[in-house]
Amino acid sequence: MALTLGLAACSSGGTEATPAEGGSSAAAPSTVKLGFMGDLTGANAGIVIPPRNGAKLVVDEYNKTNPAVKIELVEYDSQADPSKAVALAQQAIKTDKIVGLIGPAFSGESAQVAPVLEEAKLPSISASATNAALATNGWKYWHRVLPSDSIQGPGIGDFIATGVGAKNVFVIDDKSEYGKPLADAVKAQLETKGVKPTTDSLDPAESDFSSVVNKVAAAKPDAIFFGGYYAAGGNLLKQLRDKGVTAKFLSGDGSLDKGLIDGAGADNAEGALVGCPCYIATPDVTDAKVKAFADAYKAAYSADPAIYAAEGYDAATVFVDAIKAGNTTPDKINEFIATVDLAGVSKQVKFEANGEVSAKDIYIYQVKDGAIGLLGKATEAKLG
Numbered sequence: 243m244a245l246t247l248g249l250a251a252c253s254s255g256g257t258e259a260t261p262a263e264g265g266s267s268a269a270a271p272s273t274v275k276l277g278f279m280g281d282l283t284g285a286n287a288g289i290v291i292p293p294r295n296g297a298k299l300v301v302d303e304y305n306k307t308n309p310a311v312k313i314e315l316v317e318y319d320s321q322a323d324p325s326k327a328v329a330l331a332q333q334a335i336k337t338d339k340i341v342g343l344i345g346p347a348f349s350g351e352s353a354q355v356a357p358v359l360e361e362a363k364l365p366s367i368s369a370s371a372t373n374a375a376l377a378t379n380g381w382k383y384w385h386r387v388l389p390s391d392s393i394q395g396p397g398i399g400d401f402i403a404t405g406v407g408a409k410n411v412f413v414i415d416d417k418s419e420y421g422k423p424l425a426d427a428v429k430a431q432l433e434t435k436g437v438k439p440t441t442d443s444l445d446p447a448e449s450d451f452s453s454v455v456n457k458v459a460a461a462k463p464d465a466i467f468f469g470g471y472y473a474a475g476g477n478l479l480k481q482l483r484d485k486g487v488t489a490k491f492l493s494g495d496g497s498l499d500k501g502l503i504d505g506a507g508a509d510n511a512e513g514a515l516v517g518c519p520c521y522i523a524t525p526d527v528t529d530a531k532v533k534a535f536a537d538a539y540k541a542a543y544s545a546d547p548a549i550y551a552a553e554g555y556d557a558a559t560v561f562v563d564a565i566k567a568g569n570t571t572p573d574k575i576n577e578f579i580a581t582v583d584l585a586g587v588s589k590q591v592k593f594e595a596n597g598e599v600s601a602k603d604i605y606i607y608q609v610k611d612g613a614i615g616l617l618g619k620a621t622e623a624k625l626g
Contacts, residue, residue, distance in 0.1 A: 271570075275314045276301065276561060277340040278554075279330060279355070280347025280370070284321040285473040288499035290347045293369040293554025295543050297344050300558035302542070311565065316340060320351050327351035331358045341572055342366065344557045349373030350419040356384045365576040367560060369553035372495060372519065373420055374427070377596045383576055385597040387557045387588070388550075389519040389604065391420075394494060395427020397604030397620040398467070398517035402428070403435035405606070405623055406490055406515075408465035411439040412458045414478070416446045416470030424494050425469030439467075446474035455481045463489045471496040476505015483510040495520060498549045498607060500614065508612040516607045517620060521588045523547045524616050535587045556586035 278297055280290035294317065301315045316338055320327035327346055334340045335358070343359060343366040346352045352371040359366050360381050367385045374392035376384070402408050411432055415425035422443070429439050440461050444454045455478075458466060466482065466489050468475050475497040482491065483506070493502070495518035503511040523536035525546055535555060539547045564578040584591040589601040606623040607614050617623035 271311060273312045273314055274565075275316050275338055275340045276558070277316050277318055277334045277338070277343040277345070279318040279320055279327060279334075279343060279345035279351070281322040282317060282319040286322060286348075286471040286496070286499075286501075288472065288501045289370060289496065289549055292548040292551035293344070293347065293557070295539065296369070296547070296551040296554030296556075297558035299539060299542055300555055300562055303538070304562060311570075318345075320346060320348075322348050322351060324351045324354040327355050328358060331355045335359075335362045335364060340364070342561050342575055344369060344554060344561075346371060348420060349376065352376055352384075353419060356381055359383055363576070364572050365579055367557040367579070369557045370495070370520075370550045371420075373423055375423070377598050381597060383572075385579060385593050385599075387553050387560075387586075387591055387599050389602045390598065391424045391427050391494075393602050394517060394519045394604055395424050396431040397519075398492065398494060398606075399428045399431025399435070401515075401517065401606055401620045401623065402465050402467065402492060403432055403437055405620070405625065406465050406492075408463070408490065409437060410461070410463045410465075411437055412461050412463040412466045412489070413439045413441045414454060414458075414466065414468045414470075415441075415443050416468075416474055417443050418446070418470065420496060421469035421471070421494075423469075424496075425467065428467050428469065428494075444470075444474065444478065446470060449477065451478050451481050454478070455485050455487070458482060458489075459485050459487050465490040465492060468493045468497065472499045472502040473505060476502045476511070479506035479514060480510050483507075490515065492517065494518065495549065498522075498614065500548075503609060503612060503614070511609045512612075514609045515617075516609075516614070517604055518549065518607060519602075519604050520550050521552055521603075521605060522549060522607070522616060523552060523587070531585070532587055552586070552588035556584070556588050556591050559586065560584060560591060 301313045318330040349371045372391045374390040413429045415422040492515045498516045564575045569578045592600040604620040606617045
């Protein structure tokens with residue numbers, strides 16, 4: 243299935259074509275730049291490379307159609323450092339003159355970068371930043387193509403209480419702008435279900451989590467939830483199992499990567515559950531559109547689509563559709579984004595006034611035989 247896609251353009255963001263003799267001097271650019279920002283080489287790059295690949299797939303396929311306006315995808319490796327992300331955003335705006343940004347990937351850097359983009363009136367769509375507070379700032383140029391932690395947290399909390407049937411839950415967070423609010427949302431939802439969770443925090447920069455692990459062992463929980471990223475999550479899970487803690491281990495989208503299995507060890511990770519506001523196209527998918535995407539992704543990258551690959555693809559496709567409709571300035575692109583109602587690969591993509599996507603589904607994944615597989619929507623998933 244050919245992917246005939248386009249991408250957003252702006253005369254301020256590319257090399258202008260030479261006007262024909264006697265023609266207008268305001269010719270459209272021949273090349274425009276679209277940015278992608280996220281942790282591409284850091285400890286949690288496994289969450290960011292798939293959406294980058296999804297976006298790149300759109301751009302590459304579009305450029306193969308030999309359009310009048312080609313796209314250069316400019317990558318900004320923030321390494322999840324908010325201060326570095328802000329400097330990169332300034333470079334993207336002032337030097338590279340991008341026309342739009344896919345990202346930032348993580349919530350902490352998004353909180354710092356979005357005001358910079360807002361001042362520059364540059365549209366952005368994140369494929370993976372989930373912090374709920376990002377949507378409360380009144381930003382007009384910020385969007386995300388996935389539900390926030392205000393949806394993810396309660397969805398996972400409900401699943402722990404009903405799908406897992408846990409009565410005694412230990413909730414741990416990594417103190418980050420992503421992990422703590424997510425853990426708090428899970429905790430609050432558990433309490434509405436009559437569960438009284440125990441809580442604690444860890445520092446992901448450390449390697450010894452024995453203080454937290456000992457508290458968990460003493461509490462003898464039915465289930466453990468970790469709000470944080472897979473690098474710390476895998477280490478935590480290994481130490482829990484080494485301590486003899488056998489409770490069900492759950493985490494959020496920050497842990498949906500094989501790095502969780504690698505860090506914990508396959509035996510320790512077996513049965514671990516991960517919630518995510520993302521849809522991963524599994525090899526057995528039958529939907530024609532999703533299968534076409536999955537096949538194209540595997541052909542391009544010699545790997546099946548992973549976390550947020552579909553969301554990165556959909557975010558880029560929104561920019562594609564904007565230029566196809568003739569919108570060639572950031573303001574016009576942003577106006578177009580507000581009207582989008584796209585049957586995407588990950589979901590129906592339609593944005594609310596605050597930049598949130600309208601679709602609200604949360605999915606549950608489980609480690610089985612050393613691989614992460616989809617159980618289904620959180621409201622329907624059954625333990626394997």
